[in-house]
Amino acid sequence: xxxxxxxxxxxxxxxxxxxxxxxxxxxxxxxxxxxxxxxxxxxxxxxxxxxxxxxxxxxxxxxxxxxxxxxxxxxxxxxxxxxxxxxxxxxxxxxxxxxxxxxxxxxxxxxxxxxxxxxxxxxxxxxxxxxxxxxxxxxxxxxxxxxxxxxxxxxxxxxxxxxxxxxxxxxxxxxxxxxxxxxxxxxxxxxxxxxxxxxxxxxxxxxxxxxxxxxxxxxxxxxxxxxxxxxxxxxxxxxxxxxxxxxxxxxxxxxxxxxxxxxxxxxxxxxxxxxxxxxxxxxxxxxxxxxxxxxxxxxxxxxxxxxxxxxxxxxxxxxxxxxxxxxxxxxxxxxxxxxxxxxxxxxxxxxxxxxxxxxxxxxxxxxxxxxxxxxxxxxxxxxxxxxxxxxxxxxxxxxxxx
Amino acid sequence: xxxxxxxxxxxxxxxxxxxxxxxxxxxxxxxxxxxxxxxxxxxxxxxxxxxxxxxxxxxxxxxxxxxxxxxxxxxxxxxxxxxxxxxxxxxxxxxxxxxxxxxxxxxxxxxxxxxxxxxxxxxxxxxxxxxxxxxxxxxxxxxxxxxxxxxxxxxxxxxxxxxxxxxxxxxxxxxxxxxxxxxxxxxxxxxxxxxxxxxxxxxxxxxxxxxxxxxxxxxxxxxxxxxxxxxxxxxxxxxxxxxxxxxxxxxxxxxxxxxxxxxxxxxxxxxxxxxxxxxxxxxxxxxxxxxxxxxxxxxxxxxxxxxxxxxxxxxxxxxxxxxxxxxxxxxxxxxxxxxxxxxxxxxxxxxxxxxxxxxxxxxxxxxxxxxxxxxxxxxxxxxxxxxxxxxxxxxx
Numbered sequence: 126x127x128x129x130x131x132x133x134x135x136x137x138x139x140x141x142x143x144x145x146x147x148x149x150x151x152x153x154x155x156x157x158x159x160x161x162x163x164x165x166x167x168x169x170x171x172x173x174x175x176x177x178x179x180x181x182x183x184x185x186x187x188x189x190x191x192x193x194x195x196x197x198x199x200x201x202x203x204x205x206x207x208x209x210x211x212x213x214x215x216x217x218x219x220x221x222x223x224x225x226x227x228x229x230x231x232x233x234x235x236x237x238x239x240x241x242x243x244x245x246x247x248x249x250x251x252x253x254x255x256x257x258x259x260x261x262x263x264x265x266x267x268x269x270x271x272x273x274x275x276x277x278x279x280x281x282x283x284x285x286x287x288x289x290x291x292x293x294x295x296x297x298x299x300x301x302x303x304x305x306x307x308x309x310x311x312x313x314x315x316x317x318x319x320x321x322x323x324x325x326x327x328x329x330x331x332x333x334x335x336x337x338x339x340x341x342x343x344x345x346x347x348x349x350x351x352x353x354x355x356x357x358x359x360x361x362x363x364x365x366x367x368x369x370x371x372x373x374x375x376x377x378x379x380x381x382x383x384x385x386x387x388x389x390x391x392x393x394x395x396x397x398x399x400x401x402x403x404x405x406x407x408x409x410x411x412x413x414x415x416x417x418x419x420x421x422x423x424x425x426x427x428x429x430x431x432x433x434x435x436x437x438x439x440x441x442x443x444x445x446x447x448x449x450x451x452x453x454x455x456x457x458x459x460x461x462x463x464x465x466x467x468x469x470x471x472x473x474x475x476x477x478x479x480x481x482x483x484x485x486x487x488x489x490x491x492x493x494x495x496x497x498x499x500x501x502x503x504x505x506x507x508x509x510x511x512x513x514x515x516x517x518x519x520x521x522x523x524x525x526x527x
Numbered sequence: 528x529x530x531x532x533x534x535x536x537x538x539x540x541x542x543x544x545x546x547x548x549x550x551x552x553x554x555x556x557x558x559x560x561x562x563x564x565x566x567x568x569x570x571x572x573x574x575x576x577x578x579x580x581x582x583x584x585x586x587x588x589x590x591x592x593x594x595x596x597x598x599x600x601x602x603x604x605x606x607x608x609x610x611x612x613x614x615x616x617x618x619x620x621x622x623x624x625x626x627x628x629x630x631x632x633x634x635x636x637x638x639x640x641x642x643x644x645x646x647x648x649x650x651x652x653x654x655x656x657x658x659x660x661x662x663x664x665x666x667x668x669x670x671x672x673x674x675x676x677x678x679x680x681x682x683x684x685x686x687x688x689x690x691x692x693x694x695x696x697x698x699x700x701x702x703x704x705x706x707x708x709x710x711x712x713x714x715x716x717x718x719x720x721x722x723x724x725x726x727x728x729x730x731x732x733x734x735x736x737x738x739x740x741x742x743x744x745x746x747x748x749x750x751x752x753x754x755x756x757x758x759x760x761x762x763x764x765x766x767x768x769x770x771x772x773x774x775x776x777x778x779x780x781x782x783x784x785x786x787x788x789x790x791x792x793x794x795x796x797x798x799x800x801x802x803x804x805x806x807x808x809x810x811x812x813x814x815x816x817x818x819x820x821x822x823x824x825x826x827x828x829x830x831x832x833x834x835x836x837x838x839x840x841x842x843x844x845x846x847x848x849x850x851x852x853x854x855x856x857x858x859x860x861x862x863x864x865x866x867x868x869x870x871x872x873x874x875x876x877x878x879x880x881x882x883x884x885x886x887x888x889x890x891x892x893x894x895x896x897x898x899x900x901x902x903x904x905x906x907x908x909x910x911x912x913x914x915x916x917x918x919x920x921x922x923x
Contacts, residue, residue, distance in 0.1 A: 172567075173560060173649035174703040224690065225670075225678040226697040232670050236708040242539045252706035258698045258884055260706070306536065335673050339715070342632075344673075 181253040185263055187214055192499025196230065199499040202263070211266040212250060215502050216259050230332035230505055231260055237308055237331040238262070245299035247319060247329040267329075268322055269490050270497040272381070273315035279384045282489045286444055289381045290475070291482035292318075292326055296374055299328035301467035304367040307337045311348040313373035315380060316501055324485035332505060337366070346420070349373060351396050352389050356407055357461050359397050361420025368461035371470065375456030382442050397422060404457055405432035412460040432459070448475045537797060541707035546645055548794050556648055557608050564651030564871070565605040571873045572603060605869045606653055610862045615647045616847050617859050618657035619789055622665060623849065629684050631665075631674060633714060633784060639668035640788045641710045646703040648794075654871045655699065662688055663696040671708040695881035710793070713783050713802035720802060721776045724817060728768040737823045745820060755810035771813070778809035786846035796839045804839035 188201045191213065202214040217231045238249035248265040255261055272292060275282050296318060303310050311333040319327045338344050343363035349355070355372030357365055379387035388403060390396025401407075406429040407415050415421060438450045445453060452475045458464040465473070476482075537543055548556070606614070619640045626636035642664040643657065662685060669676050682690050701708075726732075730746040740748070749768045755775065782805040787793070792801050807814040814836065822829050851859065874880065 172654065173563070174699075174705065177649075177705065178702055224694070226666070226694045227670070227701065229670060229675060232708060235706055236671055239541050239707050240539070240709050254698065254702060254706075256884065258881075260701075338673070339632075339634075 178253050181251050182255065182261075184251070185212060185214065185253075190499075191496060192503045194500075194503030194505070196505040197503045199502045201266075211268075213264045213266050213498060213502060215262040215264055216255070217262070219257070219259060227260070233334050234331045235260070235262065237303075237334045238264075241303065241306060241308065241331075243299060243302040244325060245295045245327055246302065247327045264329075264502065265321070265327065267319040267327055267498055269320035269324070269492075271316045271320060271501055272318040272326065272377070274491055274497055275320075275489060276315055276380060276384050278491060282491060284489050285480075286446065286449065287480040287483045288488055289378070289445070290449075290480070291485060291488055292381060293374070293378055294471075294476065294482050295326035295485075296328065296377065297467060297471050299326075300367075300370050300374060301471055303328075303334075304370070304467050308334055309337065309367060310334050310370050310373075312350060312353075313370055313377065314350050314353045315377055316504075318377070319498060319501060320490070324488040324490065329501065330504065338364070351393065352376065352386050354396065355461065356397065356400055356459055357418065359393055359400075359420065360407075360415065360418040360422070362418050362461075365461065367467060368464045371456050371464050371467060372461075374467075374470070375453060378445075378453055378456060379442065382445055394422070400459075401428075401430050403433070404459060406430045407459045415460075446475075446478065448473075448478045451475070537711075540711060541705075541709055542711045542793075543797075545705055545707055546794060547797075550791075550795065553648075553791060553794055554608075557612070560647075560649055560651055561606070561608045561611060564653045565869075568605060568653050568869050568871045569603060571871050575872055603869055604865065606651070606862065606866060610865070611647070611652050613847075613859060614652050614862050614866065615643060615657050616789060617851065618661050619643055620847075620849055620851065622661050623785075623788070625661070626665060629665075629676075629681075631669065632672075634712060635665070635668045635672045635674045637712050637714070637784075637788055638672050638710045639665040641793055642668060642700065642704060644791075644793070646700055650699075650703050652866060653869050654874050655696070655877070656866070656870065656875075659692070659877055660696050660700060662693045663700050666693050667697060667700060667708075691878050691881075695878040698881065698884070699877070711798045713787060713798040713805070714780075716799050717776075717779055717783060717802040717805065720806065720817065721772060721779075724772045724813070725769060727820060728765055728772055730765065735821055735823075738820065739823065740820075749816060752812045752816055755812060771810070775806060775810040775813055779805040782808060782843055785849040786843040789849065790842050790846045792839060792842055795842070796835070800835055800839055801843075804836045804843060807836045808840040808843055 184205055185202050186205050186208075188203065191199045191201050193199070195218070197218055198216045200214040200216065202212045204210045204212070217228075235249070235252055238247065239252070242248065247267065249262060250265065251263040253261050253263070275284070296313075300310065300313065310328065310331065312330055313328070317328065317330045319329050321327055333348050335344065341364075344365065346358045346361045346363060346365075349358060349369060353373040353376045355369050358369060376387050388396065388399040390399050401424060405411065406424050408424075408429065409416055411432055416423070435447070435450060435454065438454055439447065442450050442453055452465075452470065452473045455463075455465040455473075456470060622639050622643060623636055626639060643660060646655075646660060646664070647657070666678070666681055668674075669681070678690050678693060682688060682693060685693075727742075727745050728749055730742050732742050746765060746768075750763060750765065752768075755771070779802070783802065787801050787805065792804075796804070803814060803818070806817065815833075818829065818832060822832070848855070
């Protein structure tokens with residue numbers, strides 16, 4: 126059992142933001158006496174919270190604009206005290222149509238990034254508000270684009286199983302850490318996997334994330350970008366687990382090998398058809414209880430595809446090797462209860478088989494990622510960029526999202 | 528790579544990094560906040576006073592300014608830290624009642640209360656009245672706890688509170704919360720602990736490293752536990768033990784829903800310490816047994832843990848009532864009356880301030896006439912709003 130000793134704080138200094146967090150450790154430690162608890166106010170007049178906000182704001186300088194979307198504007202910035210220490214500043218736009226105050230996307234993103242400190246999750250260094258009440262997120266600077274641009278550039282970028290293993294390992298650790306903290310990401314896809322200067326992959330965009338629901342409390346099924354969405358959500362499941370993220374990881378794994386999206390459905394129904402063809406038709410036999418899901422679609426017996434066997438996978442994903450294919454198959458199990466967990470994924474014997482994952486410094490890189498970061502961060506959760514699947518962006522139905 | 532423990536993860540949480548204190552640091556923070564708010568009130572009154580004197584010479588005194596006594600400057604009597612605490616505590620109770628009225632789940636209610644408590648560590652009721660912050664805190668909690676209700680339907684549940692009243696303080700609130708929205712509650716831990724206790728009572732396996740007792744032995748030991756304080760006879764059958772656990776569960780749950788929220792427990796203890804203290808408070812022998820089953824003695828941690836649980840249980844026992852009596856209400860009325868005279872006049876019009884801030888950086892402000900007009904309108908509706916939840920402080 127975890128036992129937390131009495132909290133004894135050293136003399137509190139005001140907020141301390143270290144631009145580069147120790148990445149060698151599994152989590153950010155407080156060894157540098159990084160005590161951020163409220164310190165005593167010195168000046169009268171301006172309130173403490175206001176003053177702290179000002180102090181945070183004054184630490185950073187906004188440089189050029191990297192990208193602008195309907196949801197946010199992303200700037201390149203740096204620490205005032207150290208111009209060489211770069212950050213990305215994501216300014217969340219006040220949505221004029223949304224009159225309910227701070228938007229759910231912004232709240233989710235800030236809430237979870239404030240809590241999750243892990244080398245494979247984008248670091249949120251600070252949050253401050255500017256004068257007209259815009260929220261500014263100071264994020265880790267990740268200049269090398271995302272996995273999507275590496276996957277797509279099949280001419281210029283070559284990689285093999287060792288690289289795929291390295292990337293999947295980093296993704297797996299990020300998702301495991303989220304689940305360990307009872308957080309579902311709910312939007313895992315290649316362009317939410319950003320790449321740091323040292324090659325480290327960082328999971329970003331927590332705009333659709335939420336904590337695990339209490340038992341018997343329903344969640345919305347309208348999450349995860351369609352191509353990466355698991356069958357239970359397509360069938361409208363309201364009670365689900367970290368298995369939804371594992372499915373997404375499985376589709377990313379397949380995409381890394383194929384170098385094209387694995388299941389690029391045009392509609393929800395088409396998405397289900399693709400899943401049936403590639404993996405097998407979900408039935409009461411292979412997925413007990415499935416017919417009770419709200420959005421369950423019964424498929425014609427005549428076109429029922431049996432669950433694909435290992436040979437089928439080997440023919441498409443043979444480069445991952447038989448052990449890699451085992452892992453892929455367990456990540457893409459139709460029945461979420463039979464799907465492996467993020468932890469089981471990390472404990473899979475694939476990681477112990479040859480080849481070893483490529484060291485992050487030696488992973489393929491592509492320049493021009495700066496603008497890509499701007500593009501990636503300005504997006505709202507659940508969106509696919511134009512041209513990559515038209516109008517598949519889903520809006521969260523908040524009324525049903527309880 | 529170091530081993531990652533639950534403690535390590537907890538220490539990365541904002542609840543630990545930003546919202547955990549020692550008793551000393553907590554009280555010193557509160558008195559600093561109180562002092563600087565009092566300074567702010569005096570400075571603001573002073574500036575109004577000088578404006579007023581200037582206005583007098585021009586013969587432009589407004590009705591509002593006339594009502595203020597001219598010699599109040601010297602004797603403006605500000606709230607003490609204790610008075611502030613009582614007032615905020617009262618609005619925490621109100622928050623709970625309101626959340627219950629809306630049938631919001633426990634996590635929304637508990638989070639909203641903690642938002643208020645956190646906000647008032649760095650803000651004083653003299654600057655921002657808790658009555659105005661409360662709807663905003665509840666609404667924000669519905670968003671952060673995945674129980675989003677549209678602002679319109681939220682406002683429909685409130686009488687005489689407009690959407691603007693709910694949204695205007697939200698920015699101040701999030702700033703006061705230092706943009707951290709996650710609150711770690713003890714409720715889920717309590718449920719887990721009680722499931723474990725029930726399994727033990729039913730003689731099911733208990734595989735804790737270092738535990739040498741068999742499930743049967745543990746079950747037997749449970750039947751032989753001395754009764755809880757106030758409990759009558761020594762329990763005998765496994766079913767008796769199950770009933771005992773269920774009773775303790777119900778009581779502990781109540782403690783978490785009231786005392787744990789209304790005291791400083793969240794600032795001073797971790798969520799697991801709080802739920803175990805709630806068990807300790809309701810059935811000490813059971814709590815000792817549970818911890819023994821987890822940390823078989825001799826364990827260096829155990830005695831330290833019991834000291835913490837006892838001090839937290841004492842704190843929970845000292846909680847103000849979730850249903851203030853007549854005497855308490857009388858005192859609260861007195862504090863609120865006092866507050867009426869020592870409120871920072873510059874911060875009363877939250878809707879106006881909010882609008883002005885949003886405007887900043889766009890165009891320059893509206894002309895003075897409009898501002899004055901709006902201010903008057905606000906003051907009028909302020910007065911009307913006094914009885915949103917009954918006049919000023921009345922509860923029923």
